[in-house]
Amino acid sequence: MNEVVLELKNVTKRFGGLTAVDKFSGHVKKGELVGLIGPNGAGKTTLFNLITGMYELDEGEMVFLGNRLNGLKPHEVTRLGIARTFQNIRLFSDMSVLENVMVARHCKLRSMFSLFSFVFKTPSALKFEKSVREHSEKLLAKVGLLNFANEKASALPYGLQRKLEIARALATEPKLLLLDEPAAGMNPQETSELMEFIKAIRDEFGLSIIVIEHDMKVIMGICERIYVMDYGKLIAEGTPSQIQSNPLVIKAYLGEEVLL
Numbered sequence: 448m449n450e451v452v453l454e455l456k457n458v459t460k461r462f463g464g465l466t467a468v469d470k471f472s473g474h475v476k477k478g479e480l481v482g483l484i485g486p487n488g489a490g491k492t493t494l495f496n497l498i499t500g501m502y503e504l505d506e507g508e509m510v511f512l513g514n515r516l517n518g519l520k521p522h523e524v525t526r527l528g529i530a531r532t533f534q535n536i537r538l539f540s541d542m543s544v545l546e547n548v549m550v551a552r553h554c555k556l557r558s559m560f561s562l563f564s565f566v567f568k569t570p571s572a573l574k575f576e577k578s579v580r581e582h583s584e585k586l587l588a589k590v591g592l593l594n595f596a597n598e599k600a601s602a603l604p605y606g607l608q609r610k611l612e613i614a615r616a617l618a619t620e621p622k623l624l625l626l627d628e629p630a631a632g633m634n635p636q637e638t639s640e641l642m643e644f645i646k647a648i649r650d651e652f653g654l655s656i657i658v659i660e661h662d663m664k665v666i667m668g669i670c671e672r673i674y675v676m677d678y679g680k681l682i683a684e685g686t687p688s689q690i691q692s693n694p695l696v697i698k699a700y701l702g703e704e705v706l707l
């Protein structure tokens with residue numbers, strides 16, 4: 448549990464005059480479930496966008512398993528073993544549940560096969576397609592979605608769509624999974640199932656996870672350690688009980704309808 452998987456040093460991102468992430472330093476260890484919280488606009492999603500190569504950082508350094516992430520493109524970050532989900536569900540809604548996972552699996556493996564072999568359905572391409580399908584079905588079975596494999600993604604209940612998004616991220620075989628508000632829009636039953644699900648995939652897939660979430664029940668219930676941001680800055684770091692009693696955190700949330 449002691450190996451550091453992700454190390455962030457003085458990570459900074461500016462948008463014009465606004466410093467969205469201001470010298471953020473922190474780390475995630477192997478197998479750790481870390482929370483990232485803070486009021487609206489604190490810079491949480493921007494930090495995910497920096498780690499995953501969607502934004503270029505202005506200052507600082509990001510190292511993932513010995514690899515410098517600075518300047519990498521999103522697909523290069525994915526190949527290194529970082530996957531994410533988004534605040535708003537981004538599934539291919541007209542595709543089936545299985546196809547959604549297969550597409551992600553292809554993204555992970557596509558460099559192995561030329562376009563030619565796919566267009567002309569060579570034996571190796573067909574074999575490859577079969578292995579992608581089998582791997583995706585196994586993954587759906589592990590996350591309890593195999594019964595829905597042939598349903599359209601958009602036909603799934605909301606909670607299962609969120610689960611599918613996570614399954615799709617898992618298809619890229621990440622070592623670090625970034626979840627951006629996975630409980631948003633869920634009812635209490637779906638939320639408690641999600642909490643069990645996140646812990647189960649961490650164990651099953653040997654993942655490290657960072658979760659951004661406004662639902663404090665989720666954060667306090669599943670995270671071992673929590674980082675708190677406010678106006679781009681890291682204002683606190685600690686265990687759930689340390690965070691709940693931290694005066695800086697309580698002050699940052701004043702006026703917001705959040706029960707720490």
Ligand SMILES: Nc1ncnc2c1ncn2[C@@H]1O[C@H](COP(=O)(O)OP(=O)(O)OP(=O)(O)O)[C@@H](O)[C@H]1O
Nearest residue numbers: 462465467485486487488489490491492493494534
């Ligand atoms: N592409 C962008 N261009 C300009 N400003 C941006 C951009 N992305 C984010 N910001 C600004 O950076 C700040 C941090 O935004 P960010 O989305 O990271 O906050 P957040 O903590 O994820 O908020 P929320 O909890 O509401 O999702 C905000 O003031 C936001 O308006």
